Amino acid sequence: MADSAEVIRDRAARKAAIKKEFIKQITNPHRHASGEGGALFDPAVQRYMSMKVTLYDHFKPTVKTSLMGLGLIVLPIIGYGYMMKVQHDAFDHKCRTGQIPYAERKFKFI
């Protein structure tokens, strides 16, 4: 992970400039007067927030995304519903044909 000295210097210079501007703005007593005041506007945070809410703009239905949607959303819902139906139908049939004695009822400990 060896960055050249020039890269490190360039990065440090950028950071120092931003830091200097930040301290200047944070300690600027006239920010209130202009009507802005409050939390200093950070463009990086704004870009991040806007990215988070506009992710759908870059969504494309491909094979991978379609399989993900089917496998993680559609299949669990339909599969779980089907399993519940099958289980309950078997229990219902047992009840209606009298196969479950009172001593083996479901909630006999409460």
Next chain:
Amino acid sequence: MANVTKSVLRLSSLSRLQSLTGTQSVRYGGNWNKDWKPGPYPVTPEEREAAARKYGLRPDEYEPYPDDGLGKGDYPKLPLISADARDPYRDWDFPEHRRDFGEPIQVDYDMHGLDRLDVTSKLRYSLGQQAMAFLGVMTAFFVVYFYLDDKKMHWPVLAKQFPGQEQVHYTFEPAE
């Protein structure tokens, strides 16, 4: 009123310096998502350089997410460092996030704050060790339970003694 006007006039020299950080002294319409959201995936080298400059990165360290349907436009791929793993003694601009002003934010930043996930630090016990410890303890519990399930403990007692075992005392026929 005059004081406000004077201070606003003095602020005019700020606009040059504020272009560096993108701040603005007077906000007119607020900040809209359409102005700040990531642009489309950069294809040409000029677009890549413009995107790198927009996010404050060098063109050689700028890398967007691949455009495979789950991409994020031209938002850069940044190294994921949890907040917990950052230096607690450095003078951050925002110490509660361990972040500096203007530092570009990784896409999963909200998941790796100080009170949330920490994926960067070296675990005290590796995940394999944790799994083995859990399985070992639970196996021990289950083995002990199922082994002792049919072994009962009670006061030493004899079997109940009924008088006259060989005689039939009563049957259950209905009284006719």
